[in-house]
Amino acid sequence: MSSKPGSGELSVYATVAEAQAACADFLLSSLADALSASTGRVAFAVSGGSTPRPTYELMSASRAIDWERVDVFFVDDRCVAPEDKDSNYKLVMDSLGAKVPVRVVRMEGERKDREAAAAAYAKALPRRIDVMLLGMGPDGHTASLFPGHASLASHARVLFEAASPKPPPERLSLGPHVIREAGIVVMLVTGKDKAAMVAKARAAGSIDEVPARLARDGTWFIDEAAGGGSSES
């Protein structure tokens, strides 16, 4: 069963693979809970980056989910073509979207008018995301919301980030309010380079300093290295 939303629960695993697998199980049970609580569609927002691919691959093996009622949205994506190696859409399609019959709603970040692309995605979003998977960078960013950036004060549901410190520089991202309003927020973080920031993100403070604090009350899956212990990576 999923932990109740807002639990701030932290689970630490000896290895990256164990954290990714436990996260997959929790996301599947969260989606199952959301599907059983509704007769309509369920919105699942996913992150890109390198950490979650195995989680999506493990999820794609499940036949216990009514995938046809799941809409996959993106927490963020890079402003690149959908077939680009840097595309979060490509990552998610390769690891999940091409394997189960979900509806995938792509951020069209490659459009010349980035602001128009952001506005169009905001219109495509449901009122509330039911289940959301976030990641975190060593600088404490989540989605494409970076420390000290104006995006953190934005009320926009989807925004254009033109100067991401993490390449590529141009991205579309869900805004802070959409993350705050999400039902079940899950954070998957691994690696010793993020250990100090995990502790800061889970402590009280401003999201301007540590945007990943937006997930502070979520359910966290980390490996021992990210927890400051001694482990792989």
Ligand code: 6PG
């Ligand atoms: C992105 C992600 C981003 C990611 C973190 C962690 O588009 O880059 O959405 O927010 O979750 O940067 O990335 P890693 O999993 O690669 O460490």
